Amino acid sequence: MRTTRRTFVRASLATATAALLPISLRAQEGAPTRRPIPSTGEAIPIVGLGTWITFNVGGDAALRDECAAVMAAFFAAGGRMIDSSPMYGSSQPVIGYGLQKLGRPSTLFSAEKVWTSSAAAGPGQIEQSRRFWGVPKFDLLQVHNLLAWKEHLKTLFAMKAAGAVRYVGITTSEGRRHDLLEQIMRNEPIDFVQFSYNVVDREAEARLLPLAAERGIAVIVNRPFRQGALTDRLKGKPLPEWAAELGVSSWAQLILKFILAHPAVTVAIPATTRVDHARENLAAAGGPLPDPAMGKRISAYVQAL
Amino acid sequence: MSEWWTYRPEDFLLFSPRVYWRMFELHNAALWPLQVLALAAGLIVLLLVARWPRSSARWLALLLAALWIFVGWSFLWNRYVEINWAAIYVVPAFAVEGVLFLICGPLLNSLAFDRRGLAGGIGYFMLALAIAFPLLAPLQGRGWTSSEVFGIAPDPTAVATLGLLLLARGRPLPWLLPVPVLWCLLSGTTLWTMGEPQAWVLYSALALTAFVLTWNAVLRLSASPGWSPRP
Numbered sequence: 001m002r003t004t005r006r007t008f009v010r011a012s013l014a015t016a017t018a019a020l021l022p023i024s025l026r027a028q029e030g031a032p033t034r035r036p037i038p039s040t041g042e043a044i045p046i047v048g049l050g051t052w053i054t055f056n057v058g059g060d061a062a063l064r065d066e067c068a069a070v071m072a073a074f075f076a077a078g079g080r081m082i083d084s085s086p087m088y089g090s091s092q093p094v095i096g097y098g099l100q101k102l103g104r105p106s107t108l109f110s111a112e113k114v115w116t117s118s119a120a121a122g123p124g125q126i127e128q129s130r131r132f133w134g135v136p137k138f139d140l141l142q143v144h145n146l147l148a149w150k151e152h153l154k155t156l157f158a159m160k161a162a163g164a165v166r167y168v169g170i171t172t173s174e175g176r177r178h179d180l181l182e183q184i185m186r187n188e189p190i191d192f193v194q195f196s197y198n199v200v201d202r203e204a205e206a207r208l209l210p211l212a213a214e215r216g217i218a219v220i221v222n223r224p225f226r227q228g229a230l231t232d233r234l235k236g237k238p239l240p241e242w243a244a245e246l247g248v249s250s251w252a253q254l255i256l257k258f259i260l261a262h263p264a265v266t267v268a269i270p271a272t273t274r275v276d277h278a279r280e281n282l283a284a285a286g287g288p289l290p291d292p293a294m295g296k297r298i299s300a301y302v303q304a305l
Numbered sequence: 306m307s308e309w310w311t312y313r314p315e316d317f318l319l320f321s322p323r324v325y326w327r328m329f330e331l332h333n334a335a336l337w338p339l340q341v342l343a344l345a346a347g348l349i350v351l352l353l354v355a356r357w358p359r360s361s362a363r364w365l366a367l368l369l370a371a372l373w374i375f376v377g378w379s380f381l382w383n384r385y386v387e388i389n390w391a392a393i394y395v396v397p398a399f400a401v402e403g404v405l406f407l408i409c410g411p412l413l414n415s416l417a418f419d420r421r422g423l424a425g426g427i428g429y430f431m432l433a434l435a436i437a438f439p440l441l442a443p444l445q446g447r448g449w450t451s452s453e454v455f456g457i458a459p460d461p462t463a464v465a466t467l468g469l470l471l472l473a474r475g476r477p478l479p480w481l482l483p484v485p486v487l488w489c490l491l492s493g494t495t496l497w498t499m500g501e502p503q504a505w506v507l508y509s510a511l512a513l514t515a516f517v518l519t520w521n522a523v524l525r526l527s528a529s530p531g532w533s534p535r536p
Binding site for chain 1: 387
């Protein structure tokens with residue numbers, strides 16, 4: 001092919017564009033894919049770690065060590081975001097124990113919540129959570145389940161302005177109060193929103209996910225496995241042959257890839273008590289993601305089972 | 306709480322069954338060998354009710370008072386609250402139950418455990434069931450170490466209390482029933498949500514209690530002078 005000035009300019013532009021793309025955004029061999037937080041462009045791995053139920057082990061030393069092992073596997077596989085809440089029983093001190101045991105990994109992206117009906121009690125609860133984690137400050141603070149959201153958002157925005165937290169968000173789960181969530185997403189300058197979305201609970205596709213993309217709000221997806229009910233239901237059933245195209249080896253990976261394929265999703269936060277599952281979840285963040293046609297196929301297949 | 310009707314019991318379950326049963330293992334290990342004393346106390350309760358139902362009432366109420374306060378402090382306050390923050394709100398109820406037994410027994414001596422017949426029989430059955438509670442662990446494939454013992458764990462303590470109250474007469478009974486009934490309901494729902502068949506033991510205890518109370522009420526009504534069956 002003859003090199004003309006036009007082809008040379010095009011090729012140069014393409015090369016320059018590829019070089020300018022943040023290396024983190026491209027799936028590297030063995031590393032989880034990352035996506036940018038729209039409000040800053042900071043890229044984070046698309047699979048995080050939830051702690052609902054799984055990290056609530058109280059003072060049980062053996063189970064605390066198991067949680068720390070899950071965290072170690074998570075960080076070793078390139079994971080960053082760990083999400084918790086004051087509502088999750090002993091999960092916060094258990095995370096703090098794990099972080100201390102692991103030498104406080106610098107890659108941690110700490111996501112916490114404020115969960116109290118009293119606006120005045122919010123700052124005290126956040127400080128207590130910070131002490132449990134043993135971190136200087138949280139990366140992300142969210143209003144849990146929209147509880148006293150107006151008052152807490154004021155507190156969180158003030159904290160962000162003062163540099164006491166990097167990002168502010170709001171959460172719901174299991175499809176509750178999406179109308180109000182939508183209203184908040186439209187009117188408040190939040191960085192993150194968190195809600196449930198999975199292969200069978202797809203209500204968010206209609207309005208929340210497109211709105212998040214439009215408004216530049218990062219999306220955290222909770223309960224990707226419906227608290228284990230989905231993976232339990234699929235246990236023992238063979239993976240479809242075409243799943244091999246995505247390089248998945250389990251239902252959990254296929255379900256996660258379905259979620260992660262949506263371009264508006266920033267992070268999914270599956271929870272687990274098992275080291276092998278933590279690795280498996282992070283592995284789902286690498287390799288190819290389903291295109292829209294494949295996404296529909298996955299959803300139809302799972303719903304038909 | 307907004308849209309409260311959309312919440313299910315499992316939405317309030319903060320821990321896994323594994324963590325729940327390991328909590329009993331740790332609790333038992335921490336209190337060993339107190340379980341032996343507690344089981345002996347359970348057998349003594351059975352003996353006292355059978356042989357000296359009136360004269361022992363004061364001591365039985367004192368023992369129940371001590372056990373409710375002890376279980377509330379040692380189990381709910383020191384252990385269960387670690388994985389279930391809502392348990393903190395139940396601790397005062399256990400203390401209140403203990404204080405009520407103190408008032409009704411040692412202070413007022415207003416109870417007698419001498420009810421016999423069907424109500425008494427069911428009361429004995431529930432008391433025996435509570436003492437035999439540790440057997441449920443191996444029967445459900447768990448180790449003995451996670452057994453729940455009367456006087457150490459709340460479920461058998463509540464079932465035993467209900468059994469004793471079915472055997473009892475006295476004006477304070479309506480005051481003494483709510484806490485063990487509510488605990489059985491709460492704990493039964495927790496177990497049910499975890500998919501544990503043991504929930505049925507607590508639900509059965511509640512059903513038997515409701516049956517006996519209804520039966521007693523019908524008997525009272527039929528024995529009253531103004532009552533006569535319809536022709």
